[in-house]
Structure formats: structure tokens, C-alpha cells
Amino acid sequence: MSVLNLFRKRNSASAARDRLQILLAHEKTSGPASALLFTLREEILAAIAKHVDVDQTKVNVNMKREETYSIVEIDFEVPEPLPVSRLRVAS
Amino acid sequence: MGEVVVVTSGKGGVGKTTTTAALGAALAAAGDTVCVIDFDVGLRNLDLVLGAERRVVFDFINVIQGHAKLTQALIRDKRLENLWLLPASQTRDKDALTEEGVEYVINDLRSRFDWVICDSPAGIERGAALAMRHADLAVVVSNPEVSSVRDSDRIIGLLDAKTERAERGEGIPKYLLLTRYNAARASRGDMMAVEDVLEILSIPLLGIIPESEEVLKASNVGSPVTLSNPASRPAVAYAEAARRLRGEDLGEVVVPVHKNGLFGKLFGRNAA
């Protein structure tokens, strides 16, 4: 990193550039994430539903995009004690 | 029951999205629960202005099409726990936003939040009509400039004809928010005067937001200006407009004046 880059890091314009680079990279490569996430959520839920009752309204899908990967978290409540109550799927 | 507000203008680029984010954040900071909705199908931007773009999973149209529950599509702000966002879809199919779908979503949100703020797309077509349809109150955003004021006049006409409240014969309260106001240019007579805009549009004034680079900085870092720099002039003006929306009586809106004299010349330029 050059001195110029170090200098640049501090202003808001470089924050804008960084944010847009990440966003646009994701939009170009994967398109809207929702189709994949929708499928993932449905299939994971179906798999779980084979074993436990899950309240479908208490399922939360969270997403954090980074430069080269995304973290997808699917949280749901299970009505009875279960060894794993939270799944983490990286895509 | 919450209040549904549409932020609208006709013309693009006048500051609707900036205003939605800033007012939403100011109302949430004051303790109210707020949901801001991006109605700009295909050109979503409110997520960027709020810095939530990396966390969008589901959107407005996913909800309308039954692919996601409304609660799953809402994104909670990282800084203000009572500020939520319903992002627009990036689909090219604008007809995916249906009348029934919008009505269902707005009614649901109205029962959950104190404020539901609809960020309208530009234009006077379907998208803008849907954004204003269920509003209880309209914030008409205008710049002190001829084409913007003309478009605002058309939007006021639409508000009086096409909103549910207008159709029920109740009328819809409309407030003018004059944005990107440049006091220096106004003092030189190069910009429409506030009183002239008010006379032409003849709706009450909610506030005057100065033109300021703080707004640009705020959008660069993905933060409403009322949060990124609360002491800046646009942030103070937005916070005051939010207090007026909450029903506080703050007297007349003060028109920003250009500081003349040595002090103004030396420091006025840098004042954000």
C-alpha cells in the first residue's frame, strides 16, 4: 500500500469506493441473493422438519457480504432442547 | 396505529432518499419506532444511504410474492434499534409491485411501527402513485429551482387526487421540505426565494435543508446525515423537521441567511 493509499483510507470517498466494490462484485457474480437463500432456507427447514417441529414464522435469515464470500445465518427456534439450535451456512 | 408518510417530489435527484433516511433516523433517535420503505423498484438506493446494502436478503417484492415473510425482509439498523428498512427489489419487472401487495405490506407495517416512511421513486407514474397511495401525510421535497417546483406542483395535484385519503374525501396533509438550499446563491438572487416557492405551491413549510457536503459524506459512509454528523447544518435542519412531524410547535421555519462581512467570508465557506 502506498502512502497515498494510507492517506486516502481516512476520507469518506474511499469508504464509498470500498462499499460499492463489494456490492457490485456480488451483484455481478451472484445476481440477487434471494433466490439462493430462499432455496437454502426451504431445504434446510424441510430437512429439520423431518426431525423437529419448527415454527416457520420464527425463522430468520441474515446475511453479511464480504469481498470474496458471504456469511448466511439461518436462525430458528426449536420448541425442545436440541444439540444444534443454530445453523451457519457459508456460501 | 402508525402514521404513513410518503416522501415524494416528481423530479429525481432532489433529495427524497436522503430525506427518508435522515427523517427516519431522527424520528427513531427521538424514541419512535420507524420503518423506511424503498419504493424505487430496480433502482434501490435507500439501503446504500443507510449502510445496510450488504445485509439485504429479501426485499419488498419477495414479500409481495409470498417468498418471504415481511418480518424476514425487514433489516434492523445497526446504530438505532428502532429503525428498520424494507429494501426495494432490483428486479426489472416494475409490475411485480402490485396494488394489493403494497396495501397488505403497508397495513401490516402500520400496525407495528409509529412511522412508516415511503421513499418514492421519481416520476408521476405507477411507482410514485403506489408509494403515495396509503399515506396519511406527504412530505413534498423540492429544490428552489423552476423544474423542481413545477414537478412538485404536479405531485401535489396527484396527492389530492390519487391517495386513499383524498378519495375518501378527507384530504391529505402536505408539507414542503425545501432541500439543497444555498443561502449564498439566494442572497445574490440566483436562486428562487423561499417565499416565492411557498406562494406557488401554497403548502406549509416543514423545513429548509441547506446544500451541504456533509450530505455527500454521509452517503459515502452509509449513514443518515443526522447520525454521521448531528451538529452539521443539514442534520440540525432535518432533526428540526422531524420534531415538527412529531407535533412539536417550533414556530416559523427560519430561512438560513448568508453570512456577510469578514467573518462570513472567512469562515462561511467552510461551514458545513
Ligand SMILES: Nc1ncnc2c1ncn2[C@@H]1O[C@H](COP(=O)(O)OP(=O)(O)O)[C@@H](O)[C@H]1O
Ligand atoms: N442538502 C443536500 N446537500 C448536498 N447534496 C445533497 C443534499 N440533499 C441531497 N443531496 C445529494 O443529491 C443527490 C440526490 O439525492 P437523493 O436523496 O438520492 O435524491 P432523490 O432520492 O430525490 O433522487 C445525492 O447525491 C445526494 O447526496
Ligand SMILES: [Mg+2]
Ligand atoms: Mg431516491
